[in-house]
Amino acid sequence: MAPELLEKKKAERREGLPPLEDVGGNGVVMRFAPNPSGPLHIGHSRVVILNDEYVRKYGGKFIVRMEDTNPAKVYPEAYDMIPEDMDWIGAKVHEYVIQSDRFDLYYKVARELLESGHAYMCDCDQDEWREKKAHKIACPHRDQPLEKNLEMWGRMFSGDYAEGEVSFVIKTDINHPNPALRDFSALRIVEEPHPRKGTKYRIYPLMNLSVAVDDHYLGLTHVLRGKDHQNNTFRQEYIFNYMGWKIPHYIHYGRVKIEGAQLSTSVMKEGIMDGTYTGWDDVRLGTLRALKRRGIRPEAIRKYWVEVGVKQVDIQFSWENLFAYNREIIEPEAERYFFVADPVRMEITGAERITGEAPILPNRPENGYRTYNLKATEGVIVVYAPGKDVGGKEGLFRLKDLCNIEIKNGRAIFAGNDLAAIKKGAKIIHWTPADSLPGELLMPEGTKLTGLVERGILQGSGEMVQFERMGFARIEKRGKKGIKAVFAHR
RNA sequence: GCUCCCGUAGUGUAGUGGCCAAUCAUGCAGGCCUCUCGAGCCUGCGACACGGGUUCAAAUCCCGUCGGGAGCACCA
Numbered sequence A: 001m002a003p004e005l006l007e008k009k010k011a012e013r014r015e016g017l018p019p020l021e022d023v024g025g026n027g028v029v030m031r032f033a034p035n036p037s038g039p040l041h042i043g044h045s046r047v048v049i050l051n052d053e054y055v056r057k058y059g060g061k062f063i064v065r066m067e068d069t070n071p072a073k074v075y076p077e078a079y080d081m082i083p084e085d086m087d088w089i090g091a092k093v094h095e096y097v098i099q100s101d102r103f104d105l106y107y108k109v110a111r112e113l114l115e116s117g118h119a120y121m122c123d124c125d126q127d128e129w130r131e132k133k134a135h136k137i138a139c140p141h142r143d144q145p146l147e148k149n150l151e152m153w154g155r156m157f158s159g160d161y162a163e164g165e166v167s168f169v170i171k172t173d174i175n176h177p178n179p180a181l182r183d184f185s186a187l188r189i190v191e192e193p194h195p196r197k198g199t200k201y202r203i204y205p206l207m208n209l210s211v212a213v214d215d216h217y218l219g220l221t222h223v224l225r226g227k228d229h230q231n232n233t234f235r236q237e238y239i240f241n242y243m244g245w246k247i248p249h250y251i252h253y254g255r256v257k258i259e260g261a262q263l264s265t266s267v268m269k270e271g272i273m274d275g276t277y278t279g280w281d282d283v284r285l286g287t288l289r290a291l292k293r294r295g296i297r298p299e300a301i302r303k304y305w306v307e308v309g310v311k312q313v314d315i316q317f318s319w320e321n322l323f324a325y326n327r328e329i330i331e332p333e334a335e336r337y338f339f340v341a342d343p344v345r346m347e348i349t350g351a352e353r354i355t356g357e358a359p360i361l362p363n364r365p366e367n368g369y370r371t372y373n374l375k376a377t378e379g380v381i382v383v384y385a386p387g388k389d390v391g392g393k394e395g396l397f398r399l400k401d402l403c404n405i406e407i408k409n410g411r412a413i414f415a416g417n418d419l420a421a422i423k424k425g426a427k428i429i430h431w432t433p434a435d436s437l438p439g440e441l442l443m444p445e446g447t448k449l450t451g452l453v454e455r456g457i458l459q460g461s462g463e464m465v466q467f468e469r470m471g472f473a474r475i476e477k478r479g480k481k482g483i484k485a486v487f488a489h490r
Numbered sequence B: 001g002c003u004c005c006c007g008u009a010g011u012g013u014a015g016u017g018g019c020c021a022a023u024c025a026u027g028c029a030g031g032c033c034u035c036u037c038g039a040g041c042c043u044g045c046g047a048c049a050c051g052g053g054u055u056c057a058a059a060u061c062c063c064g065u066c067g068g069g070a071g072c073a074c075c076a
Helices: A042-058 A078-089 A103-115 A126-134 A147-160 A207-217 A227-243 A264-273 A288-293 A297-309 A320-329 A455-459
Strands: A028-032 A062-065 A093-097 A117-122 A167-170 A184-189 A204-205 A222-227 A249-253 A333-336 A339-341 A343-351 A354-359 A369-375 A380-386 A397-398 A405-407 A413-414 A427-429 A437-442 A448-453 A464-467 A471-480 A482-489
Touching: A028 A042, A028 A147, A028 A222, A042 A062, A042 A249, A042 A297, A062 A078, A062 A249, A078 A288, A078 A297, A093 A227, A103 A147, A103 A167, A103 A184, A103 A207, A103 A227, A117 A147, A117 A380, A126 A437, A147 A249, A167 A227, A184 A207, A204 A207, A207 A227, A222 A227, A222 A471, A227 A249, A288 A297, A297 A320, A320 A471, A320 A482, A333 A455, A339 A380, A369 A380, A380 A397, A397 A482, A437 A455, A455 A471
Parallel strands: A028 A062, A062 A093, A222 A249, A333 A464, A343 A413, A397 A427, A437 A482
Antiparallel strands: A117 A167, A167 A184, A184 A204, A339 A448, A343 A380, A354 A369, A397 A405, A405 A413, A437 A448, A464 A471, A471 A482
16 A cells, blocks of 8 residues: 555645635725724724735725714824824725715615615604613604605704704614614714814714615625624614615624733723823833834734634634744844843952853844953953842852853852853853943833843844843834833743 | 524634544743753643534534623714
């Protein structure tokens, strides 16, 4: 028998995203529909990446649609921040659409729905209406004649009603077993001025109307949305069916639980206002701006979400896994330096001169070395070491890439340069020469570590560095007076 | 209360009836390495929620239980 037949066949492991169904010759048309209430955060990035990946894979069009049909939730600067974030994350957007430019279209469709008997005008008390619906009871307006609906429609537009007094309701099935799917409002009065349109409009669509209308008129073929929209999809399907439109493929992905970063736009906004946060790129926030500042590469975020995929399972976001992908990207190019936090001054005796060198990039020695040439003044050579490593401790230590020292009775004595010391149990620590620069390292919790950084960092130019034995960091400021860096991860 | 969705190692993921005593990544533990709490190499740890059924055969199909999530707004 041929040997290959004896071997166990391993099933091919699927790479990348699962294929999309029913892709036509012109590819796909997909959308990302953010509410412009603030900049994008890590949660948004999932659907952005997924859409972008599919449009790249199949060709077609990626539309970003600003869903600003609730003036109270609009943060005007977001109209500019979102495209910036899309660019940073590396998404290729073919078209931007703003819903507040399309009110007339929503009115037109709503009017058609009213005339075809699939909707009604209702001025019931909101609470009573909801209560009736919960018990499968139709409100008196549900079956009123078209003339009456048209009359109320006209009065809504002419200003006879105040906010909250009337709404345009789409009929579904008042007896539907799923209470979430019984008749729903689709147009309501909003008096608050719109950041882009001022007081031009008073009648605002609710998302189920505007989304259905736009998904149709923008020609969407496939829509990715969170599982929390499942019922909205069912509601919108009523509109599609009433209008005789072809329904795009709606694909629902599971909820993502993200811990360890602030994602609530309102909390972030408030915190920035009152000074709790330094801005939208405060490292404690989960915004893309904050991640950028922390040295997280968009490619790592992309890889992470592609790996997670589009399943309906709810998942736990893993910073560890994201960092692992990021590390893979930055590790080869992050220049190595020593940063000593909480430095302890050490006076090494027993040597007049100590020299050493260390590669700037361990895997690319051709990129050069940091060289150390320390000379004694009045019999001592001064270096600084991390308080947590040497504070109050004794024994044999290896100053990485320099020499061994023996700490005894609080004094440091030169102990040769034999690497065998490591085998004998000498703890490897990092250190910094006497002429080092002040350094500040901003940690993800918002705290700052202060310490010393070796001068060689001034020769470097890369954005990302690795402070050996501490982790990767992004350099924000580099100058003769010192450096400021933001911690990324180990 | 009603309705919908989901349930593979710590985390994410592959797997749609036999090739699964279950894939890959990450994590963790140990080892190697003339020097990092980084990288690389090697070894190990670790999962089909549970119970029935269908079948010669089930992670994969059916039913039930349990567990998780979502919705029932004139927010998105």
